[in-house]
Amino acid sequence: QEAAARRDAERIEQEAKARLERQVIVDQGAAEVERKKLLELQAENAAIESTGQATAEARAKAEAAQIEGELAVNLAQQEAEAARIRQQAELEQLKALQKAELNHQQALNNLEIEKAERMAQITSTEFAQKVEAIGAETLTAMAQAGPEMQARLLQSLGLQSVLITDGKNPINLFSTAQGLINTPISGSTSQS
Numbered sequence: 001q002e003a004a005a006r007r008d009a010e011r012i013e014q015e016a017k018a019r020l021e022r023q024v025i026v027d028q029g030a031a032e033v034e035r036k037k038l039l040e041l042q043a044e045n046a047a048i049e050s051t052g053q054a055t056a057e058a059r060a061k062a063e064a065a066q067i068e069g070e071l072a073v074n075l076a077q078q079e080a081e082a083a084r085i086r087q088q089a090e091l092e093q094l095k096a097l098q099k100a101e102l103n104h105q106q107a108l109n110n111l112e113i114e115k116a117e118r119m120a121q122i123t124s125t126e127f128a129q130k131v132e133a134i135g136a137e138t139l140t141a142m143a144q145a146g147p148e149m150q151a152r153l154l155q156s157l158g159l160q161s162v163l164i165t166d167g168k169n170p171i172n173l174f175s176t177a178q179g180l181i182n183t184p185i186s187g188s189t190s191q192s
Contacts, residue, residue: 134156
């Protein structure tokens with residue numbers, strides 16, 4: 001009985017050892033499966049982390065490029081606005097200069113016109129005074145006289161040529177009296 005009990009105990013012990021060894025093998029297999037899952041998860045996590053980092057870097061680079069692009073556009077717009085303002089200022093300055101030159105030229109022209117009008121008035125007044133001083137009858141007599149008298153008449157009036165008319169028959173002393181003004185006077189002084 002003792003031997004049978006020992007055998008039973010040995011058998012039970014061996015069965016327990018076998019079960020234990022089987023359980024160890026099963027546990028080791030399960031541990032290997034779990035270790036494999038862990039390694040796969042770690043690899044997947046590393047890949048996700050790497051992808052996330054690459055995505056974050058790519059996003060950061062894209063945002064930096066977008067900011068640089070916006071800055072470049074903003075700078076170009078500001079430079080264009082500055083150029084427009086400069087050109088506008090130059091245009092306004094040129095307009096002001098041209099307006100000042102135009103006003104100056106108009107003032108000069110007005111002075112010339114005023115001078116010409118005054119000179120014409122003076123000449124007209126002077127001529128009227130000479131005609132009045134000589135007298136209408138004297139002028140009529142001289143107009144009806146010969147060319148020498150007409151030349152003296154022109155010279156006394158300060159004229160070189162004139163057209164005198166009685167309203168019906170004009171007497172053209174234009175150019176005819178020119179030769180008579182200088183020649184007869186010098187001739188008459190040498191004769192006297």
